[in-house]
Every structure is written in C-alpha cells, then in structure tokens.
Amino acid sequence: MSKPIAPASPTESLRATGARVTGARVAILSLLTQANRALSHRDVEQALANEHVDRVTVYRVLDWLTSEGLAHKIADDERVFRFSAVGKHDDPHAHFKCRTCGDVFCVPTGSTPKLNLPAGFKSEEVELNIKGTCARCAG
Amino acid sequence: MSKPIAPASPTESLRATGARVTGARVAILSLLTQANRALSHRDVEQALANEHVDRVTVYRVLDWLTSEGLAHKIADDERVFRFSAVGKHDDPHAHFKCRTCGDVFCVPTGSTPKLNLPAGFKSEEVELNIKGTCARCAG
DNA sequence: GATGTCACTGCAACAGCGTTGCATTATCAT
DNA sequence: ATGATAATGCAACGCTGTTGCAGTGACATC
Known part of the structure; x- marks a missing residue:
C-alpha cells in the first residue's frame, strides 16, 4: 500500500x-x-x-x-x-503582504512576466510581491 | 530660457x-x-x-x-x-539583486503580470524582484 | 544686512532581529 | 547498552534602524 x-x-x-x-x-x-x-x-x-x-x-x-x-x-x-x-507551494507563486495586519500569504500566479534585462545580466529567480489588503482586513 | x-x-x-x-x-x-x-x-x-x-x-x-x-x-x-x-524610474520597473556583489539595480519591465487573487484580497502595489548575477560579476 | 523662529541636525541611548561560540544533551548507528 | 557527533541551550554580541532632547542653521521678515 x-x-x-x-x-x-x-x-x-x-x-x-x-x-x-x-x-x-x-x-x-x-x-x-x-x-x-x-x-x-x-x-x-x-x-x-x-x-x-x-x-x-x-x-x-x-x-x-x-x-x-x-x-x-x-x-x-x-x-x-x-x-x-514548500510542497504545497511548488507551483510558481507570489507573496501577498497585507498592509493592515502585516500577514503574508502565498497566492498562485498564472505566468511569470517577461523581462528585458540589460546585457550581461542573468536572471536566476523571480519574486513577485503584492501589497494590499487581505480578505479579513477588508471585510 | x-x-x-x-x-x-x-x-x-x-x-x-x-x-x-x-x-x-x-x-x-x-x-x-x-x-x-x-x-x-x-x-x-x-x-x-x-x-x-x-x-x-x-x-x-x-x-x-x-x-x-x-x-x-x-x-x-x-x-x-x-x-x-525617482524621476528616472517613473516607469514601472523591477529590482534586480545580484547574488554575488549584493548590488541592487532598477530594470524596466514591459508589463505587469496578471494576478488571480483570492476573493476579498485587494492589490495596491506590485513589486517584482529578480535575483541573479549582474553584468560586472558575470563578466 | 540683521534678527527671530522653528525645522532640521547631532548626540546619546535604546530596541529588535538575527548571529556566533561553547558547553551540554540527545539522536542514531553500532 | 554504548559511543560518536549532530543538534540544542545559554550567554553574549553585532548590526540596522528608532527615539528623545538640546543645540544649530535655514529662511522669512523687517
């Protein structure tokens, strides 16, 4: 089993x-x-x-x-x-930070944005941080 | 003048x-x-x-x-x-952090990615952080 | 140019997050 | 059961950033 x-x-x-x-x-x-x-x-x-x-x-x-x-x-x-x-967050995800309570949540993201980096710059990891109001604080 | x-x-x-x-x-x-x-x-x-x-x-x-x-x-x-x-960076831009030297650069971004936030979450600001190697450290 | 007001600065002490060193404890292989 | 050593607990420290208060310097007014 x-x-x-x-x-x-x-x-x-x-x-x-x-x-x-x-x-x-x-x-x-x-x-x-x-x-x-x-x-x-x-x-x-x-x-x-x-x-x-x-x-x-x-x-x-x-x-x-x-x-x-x-x-x-x-x-x-x-x-x-x-x-x-990690594990439940293996998929690409962003971090949502609530400006009211300060809590940070993981939210799934569809696709990572395209980047035009200057010549010679090598991207290894992209991090997306969203700031706003969470459901509990908004409601 | x-x-x-x-x-x-x-x-x-x-x-x-x-x-x-x-x-x-x-x-x-x-x-x-x-x-x-x-x-x-x-x-x-x-x-x-x-x-x-x-x-x-x-x-x-x-x-x-x-x-x-x-x-x-x-x-x-x-x-x-x-x-x-600010001024030269009025356009939406991301921050590139070099993992070798630790410097942080501003890089322009074409478009902000789409987000599917959970119900009740309100986005006010989106921040994009890229980590990698800068031109000087790579070359 | 002189003068007065109060925004700004300098100094000192503090606060919080995170780190390091070392002795002690507890996990795991045998 | 026993021993090696990885992991823990404790104490002291370092660094970034903050706060309170007295003194100074920028700017408006004359």
Missing part, C-alpha cells in the same frame, strides 16, 4: 534529508505546513512557547529547513524573515 | 517640496540621483564620510525623501533598506 501521491508528513520529510529528526524540527515544520501564511520567527517562537524551544534553535531550524529545500525564506519589508513550507 | 523638459536638479526638487534645503538633503539626493543602483544607508554614510553627516540624519533624510516622493524605499533580503531616486 504505497502512497506515492500523498504528501509526505513532516516527519517523513525530515527523515528523507538524512539528518536527525528532533522535536524542534518536527514541531516547526508541522507548524509551517499547517499555517496558511508565511510565519515569522516570532510567530514560531510564540506558537512553541510551551515546548521550551530556544530562540536560537528556532532560527537554526528555520534556516536549516530552508537549506534543505523544505521551507522558503522570504524577506519582509519590516526587516523580518518569514518562512513557509 | 525656460527648461521645462530638463529634469529637475536635486536642489530644485528639494525647493519644490517647500521644506528647507539643507546640506545633508542636497548631498544625499544628489548621491541617489547619480547612482546607477539602489543605495543602502551604509552606502550613503560611507559616501558622505567627509561631510560630517550624522547616521541618524541620513536615516531621517532618506525616509523624508521617500515620504516626499523623491526616493523609493525597497526592502532587501539582507535586512537592509535600499533607496533609489
């Missing part, structure tokens, strides 16, 4: 990296997977307040998840990094 | 705001206008090292220029803000 289509659970994803599966890593990756928005370090720290996870460990796990390709690290315009689990 | 087509000089632009035209403001706006890339606070501070301009003044002038519409403030993924003079 293999499940090739089902998304990997956090623990399975961690196991697949070959590194150690620790409580902090499971907790943080689970959190990112369940969240419907990109979480800041502070968000994660508060959510894990009951689990005695050190600030520094949160930073290290988030960066490690990013380096393993299990999370995306995006820069906010509040000088904060935000993280979202 | 009016010059309606010529771009306003930094001093003229400052004068037009109605606020005081100070040495720091002229120096910083001139710097931004001449630069071919977006400058960080540190860039500005170093360039003005001989002029005895305080760190805090640089921050305040940069933010003030932004609020007056004379400069754009963009968030970098190094937890730094970068500023570029």
Whole structure:
C-alpha cells in the first residue's frame, strides 16, 4: 500500500534529508505546513512557547529547513524573515503582504512576466510581491 | 530660457517640496540621483564620510525623501533598506539583486503580470524582484 | 544686512532581529 | 547498552534602524 501521491508528513520529510529528526524540527515544520501564511520567527517562537524551544534553535531550524529545500525564506519589508513550507507551494507563486495586519500569504500566479534585462545580466529567480489588503482586513 | 523638459536638479526638487534645503538633503539626493543602483544607508554614510553627516540624519533624510516622493524605499533580503531616486524610474520597473556583489539595480519591465487573487484580497502595489548575477560579476 | 523662529541636525541611548561560540544533551548507528 | 557527533541551550554580541532632547542653521521678515 504505497502512497506515492500523498504528501509526505513532516516527519517523513525530515527523515528523507538524512539528518536527525528532533522535536524542534518536527514541531516547526508541522507548524509551517499547517499555517496558511508565511510565519515569522516570532510567530514560531510564540506558537512553541510551551515546548521550551530556544530562540536560537528556532532560527537554526528555520534556516536549516530552508537549506534543505523544505521551507522558503522570504524577506519582509519590516526587516523580518518569514518562512513557509514548500510542497504545497511548488507551483510558481507570489507573496501577498497585507498592509493592515502585516500577514503574508502565498497566492498562485498564472505566468511569470517577461523581462528585458540589460546585457550581461542573468536572471536566476523571480519574486513577485503584492501589497494590499487581505480578505479579513477588508471585510 | 525656460527648461521645462530638463529634469529637475536635486536642489530644485528639494525647493519644490517647500521644506528647507539643507546640506545633508542636497548631498544625499544628489548621491541617489547619480547612482546607477539602489543605495543602502551604509552606502550613503560611507559616501558622505567627509561631510560630517550624522547616521541618524541620513536615516531621517532618506525616509523624508521617500515620504516626499523623491526616493523609493525597497526592502532587501539582507535586512537592509535600499533607496533609489525617482524621476528616472517613473516607469514601472523591477529590482534586480545580484547574488554575488549584493548590488541592487532598477530594470524596466514591459508589463505587469496578471494576478488571480483570492476573493476579498485587494492589490495596491506590485513589486517584482529578480535575483541573479549582474553584468560586472558575470563578466 | 540683521534678527527671530522653528525645522532640521547631532548626540546619546535604546530596541529588535538575527548571529556566533561553547558547553551540554540527545539522536542514531553500532 | 554504548559511543560518536549532530543538534540544542545559554550567554553574549553585532548590526540596522528608532527615539528623545538640546543645540544649530535655514529662511522669512523687517
């Protein structure tokens, strides 16, 4: 009964990296997977307040998840990094930042725009950031 | 001999705001206008090292220029803000960040991409960030 | 050109996010 | 069960950006 289509659970994803599966890593990756928005370090720290996870460990796990390709690290315009689990966001997507509540959501994008870069410039990654008002704050 | 087509000089632009035209403001706006890339606070501070301009003044002038519409403030993924003079960049443009040297350039974009936002989300501004290698670092 | 007002500057101290070093702990292979 | 070592916790630090307040300099007025 293999499940090739089902998304990997956090623990399975961690196991697949070959590194150690620790409580902090499971907790943080689970959190990112369940969240419907990109979480800041502070968000994660508060959510894990009951689990005695050190600030520094949160930073290290988030960066490690990013380096393993299990999370995306995006820069906010509040000088904060935000993280979202990958997997459900494999498709090209943009980041929507609500100017009222500050939350960042991932939204799918149809196509990436054409670019006319100056000679010699090589594009490796294109990031689309939208700013506006989210449904909750608008409604 | 009016010059309606010529771009306003930094001093003229400052004068037009109605606020005081100070040495720091002229120096910083001139710097931004001449630069071919977006400058960080540190860039500005170093360039003005001989002029005895305080760190805090640089921050305040940069933010003030932004609020007056004379400069754009963009968030970098190094937890730094970068500023570029507006005027030559009135057209819609994207920001190209070189992963090697870290410099940020403004590049023109043909059209903004179509977006299918979730219900209730209102877009107010779209920002396009490209990451890659700049001409100097590639060559 | 002199004078007064208040916007702007400089200085100092602070705040927040993220990083580094090192001793300790806990995961996993054996 | 045991040992190697990856990962954690703790403490101290660094950097970007902010705030409060006293002093100065730009500009309007005379």
